[in-house]
Amino acid sequence: MPGLTNLPTFPEDVPTHPLLVVDYELLKVRNKDEIAKLWKAATELGFWYLKNHGADAEVDKMFETGSETMALPFEEKMKFEQGDSGVSFGYKAPGATVTDETGALDTVEFMNIAKDDALAWPAAARRTYPSTVNARMDDAVVPFIRKSIEVNDTLLDIFNELLGLPAGTLAEKHKLGEFSGSEARLIKNPPRPGGIDEAKAALAAHTDFGSLSFLHNRLGGLQVMVPGTSTWQYVKPIPGHAICNLGDAMTIFSGGLLKSNLHRVVPAPGEQGRHTRWSLVYFTRPGDSVLLRALTDESTIVARAVENAPEHLREIFESGQTSNQWFTRRVKNMRTNNQKVCLSDSIFSGMECSRWGSPSV
Numbered sequence: 001m002p003g004l005t006n007l008p009t010f011p012e013d014v015p016t017h018p019l020l021v022v023d024y025e026l027l028k029v030r031n032k033d034e035i036a037k038l039w040k041a042a043t044e045l046g047f048w049y050l051k052n053h054g055a056d057a058e059v060d061k062m063f064e065t066g067s068e069t070m071a072l073p074f075e076e077k078m079k080f081e082q083g084d085s086g087v088s089f090g091y092k093a094p095g096a097t098v099t100d101e102t103g104a105l106d107t108v109e110f111m112n113i114a115k116d117d118a119l120a121w122p123a124a125a126r127r128t129y130p131s132t133v134n135a136r137m138d139d140a141v142v143p144f145i146r147k148s149i150e151v152n153d154t155l156l157d158i159f160n161e162l163l164g165l166p167a168g169t170l171a172e173k174h175k176l177g178e179f180s181g182s183e184a185r186l187i188k189n190p191p192r193p194g195g196i197d198e199a200k201a202a203l204a205a206h207t208d209f210g211s212l213s214f215l216h217n218r219l220g221g222l223q224v225m226v227p228g229t230s231t232w233q234y235v236k237p238i239p240g241h242a243i244c245n246l247g248d249a250m251t252i253f254s255g256g257l258l259k260s261n262l263h264r265v266v267p268a269p270g271e272q273g274r275h276t277r278w279s280l281v282y283f284t285r286p287g288d289s290v291l292l293r294a295l296t297d298e299s300t301i302v303a304r305a306v307e308n309a310p311e312h313l314r315e316i317f318e319s320g321q322t323s324n325q326w327f328t329r330r331v332k333n334m335r336t337n338n339q340k341v342c343l344s345d346s347i348f349s350g351m352e353c354s355r356w357g358s359p360s361v
């Protein structure tokens with residue numbers, strides 16, 4: 001596909017953080033060593049590579065869908081814009097969110113497709129989409145979303161076991177039939193005219209809001225801030241390997257044991273920066289009505305983690321908010337048009353706009 005083949009290789013001379021590689025086939029048969037590796041990745045960095053996930057064909061078709069959709073005239077895409085009310089389904093134009101406290105604008109465009117719409121197709125559950133998305137619902141979008149749900153639900157079951165929760169506890173919080181913020185995201189970031197200024201993020205530093213993200217990219221540009229450091233390191237894309245990460249909801253459920261780590265997107269490094277960057281994510285998020293709190297009553301492991309957690313985090317472990325309330329607030333606070341309200345609240349440092357010290361998407 002144009003834009004996804006014959007790409008320059010990832011440069012050797014940029015600071016890169018090696019993620020642990022976890023094998024999905026081995027996880028499925030509950031291989032002990034593989035599960036131990038997943039636990040290490042999840043409790044230390046919150047990011048890992050996942051190989052043998054079996055979604056390559058679905059991912060390729062989604063990249064085609066992304067390229068067909070982003071090629072539509074801007075006015076056509078804007079008919080599906082997500083708006084400023086905190087809903088994330090639909091189109092997000094470049095510049096619709098801010099990337100730092102100076103108000104610098106993001107450069108990425110998204111098309112977010114709700115899990116609820118994919119499952120209801122051809123009916124619309126949450127909203128409608130451009131013709132290019134509708135045309136690929138049957139052969140690309142629905143199969144990708146179903147495959148991603150299968151992978152993420154398997155990981156959720158394993159975390160359920162690792163956290164010592166009663167069987168089905170996390171599954172109950174991510175019920176297929178309940179409306180949720182779960183969505184597939186097609187992302188395009190164009191090459192930046194005038195060269196690469198890594199200091200200017202394409203997508204702001206954030207933690208993912210939901211539970212699990214299943215990410216596919218071909219060019220570099222994703223960076224993580226390794227806990228205990230204050231510098232950004234690239235995550236190198238490896239063919240056939242998805243990048244998985246945990247979101248804030250899992251940090252809350254687990255009393256802080258599972259890490260939702262800060263990350264951002266900058267222009268791809270080196271020669272790669274001359275090319276359009278495409279990426280694709282499936283976000284699994286808790287059902288809209290699920291209360292975000294540490295599962296202390298359900299697990300002694302979580303209860304102990306909360307007892308040992310630093311004081312300032314304990315408030316987050318009893319957020320008092322449903323998944324939908326939390327998510328709506330966070331999406332709203334990212335929007336450029338809402339910054340008058342938000343910057344006065346100190347979005348990048350305060351507790352009100354971002355309890356995690358950075359915005360979340």
Ligand SMILES: O=C(O)CCC(=O)C(=O)O
Nearest residue numbers: 187217222265279281361
């Ligand atoms: O494009 C990427 O590599 C990451 C995107 C991301 O972090 C997000 O959409 O939340």
Ligand SMILES: [Fe+2]
Nearest residue numbers: 206207208263
């Ligand atoms: Fe993210």
